[in-house]
Amino acid sequence: MAIDSPIFIAGMGALSALGESVEDHHAAVLSKVSPFRPLGELLGMESPHAALPGAWISQRGVLTNRKWSPVTMAALHVARQAVAAAGWSADELSESALIVGTSRGNAAGWLNSWPGRRPFKLMAASNTIHSESCSAISIELGIYGPNQVTASGCAAGLDALGMAMMMVRSGMAPRALVVAVDLPLVPVLLDSYAGSGLLAKQFQLDPYHPQTSGFIPSEGAAAMAIGHKANADPRLLYYSSNSDGVDPLGIPSDGGRTGELIKHALRAVGTSHAICPHATGTSVQGRAEPEMFRRLSQVGKVTLHPLKPYLGHTIGASGLLETVVLTRFLQDGKLPPNREGLSEPAGFTLPTHAIDANSPVIKLSHGMGGHNSILAISPNDESDPARSINRSATP
Known part of the structure; x- marks a missing residue:
C-alpha cells in the first residue's frame, strides 16, 4: 500500500476529570461543565497548594492496582477503549505499533505514596518510570510491533500521534495504537510548578486575558487507534x-x-x-x-x-x-x-x-x-x- 495513503482514526479513548469515556468528554464540553476544584479536596488542607485549582479523575479505583502504577492503569483504561472501538482482533493487535507519550506525571505512585498500592522504590521494578506504561500495554494487550515512548514535555501526546502516523506511512506497521497519559497532581511536581510561578490561582481559565498568569494542573489520558483501513472520517x-x-x-x-x-x-x-x-x-x-x-x-x-x-x-x-x-x-x-x-x-x-x-x-x-x-x-x-x-x- 502506498505510504502516502490517508491515515484513518479507527477508535479512541479518554479519561480525565470530565469523565471516563470519549462520549463523557463530548457531553461535558457541550454542557460546558467545569471540573476545577480546590486541590485541598484531593491532597488535604495541609497541602501548600490546597487553595489552588486543579482537576482530577474522580474514580480513583480506575487508577489503583497492586502491580501497575497509577499512570499505567490510566493508560490501560484508554488503550482498551480505543482498541474495542476499533474492533481490532488479537492478530491485528499483535503486529501493531505502540507509541506512548508522557511527561513528569509518571512520578505518581513512585516518588510519592499512592493510596491502595504497595510502595515501590524508584527503579526497584523491572522498568524505568517512563517505559512502564508502554510495556504494560504491550503485555496486557499482546502488541509486539514497533514500541516507542516519547517524553517531549507538554507536546508528548501530539508527538506520539505524529510518530505513529510516520510509522504507518513508512510501512513499519499496518496500524498503530497511540496513548498519552499524565497524572501531575503529586506534591513533588506541584512544588516544582509552583516554585516556577506556573500555577493559576483563578478557577476560570482565560488563556488570552492580559492578566493570565498560570495553568490549571489536571490529570488525563487518551488513546487513538489509527491505520490505513477506512473506518470513518475524520x-x-x-x-x-x-x-x-x-x-x-x-x-x-x-x-x-x-x-x-x-x-x-x-x-x-x-x-x-x-x-x-x-x-x-x-x-x-x-x-x-x-x-x-x-x-x-x-x-x-x-x-x-x-x-x-x-x-x-x-x-x-x-x-x-x-x-x-x-x-x-x-x-x-x-x-x-x-x-x-x-x-x-x-x-x-x-x-x-x-x-x-x-x-x-x-x-x-x-x-x-x-x-x-x-x-x-x-x-x-x-x-x-x-x-x-x-x-x-x-x-
Missing part, C-alpha cells in the same frame, strides 16, 4: 514539529517558529479556518500565541477553539487528549464551543456554540524549551477538498 492529514532553539525552558514571546509550522501545514492541506491552540494560561503563552496569530493574519478568518478551559492542563497527555475531544466533534462535522467570556486576540473569534467545521483543523502543542508540534485533521464533511489529498508526514 482523517489525520499532516504532522510536523520544530524547535525555537532559544532557551532550555522558555518560549519566545513572539511565538517563535510556530508560524513556520503553520505555513508548511497550510501548503500541505490547503486552507484552514480553525485552530485548537496550546493555550495553557501562563503569561508567556498568553503573549506568544496572539503575537504569532497576528503575524499569520494573512491566512484569513480563523476561529480559535482552546480546550484547556474545559480540561485544564494535562501536561504530556494534553496534545492527544485535546485531539481526541476535537476529533469527536469533527465526527459530527462540528468544532467544539468555547466557554462564554473568554478574551479574544485581535482579529480572531472564539465562538461559544458548536459551529460547522468546513476545512482541515490545525492542532498545536508546545513543550518547554521551545518545542513546537502541529497536526492537521480533516472534518467529517463530504465537501472537504482535502478528502482527495494524500500527503506525507513532513513538509
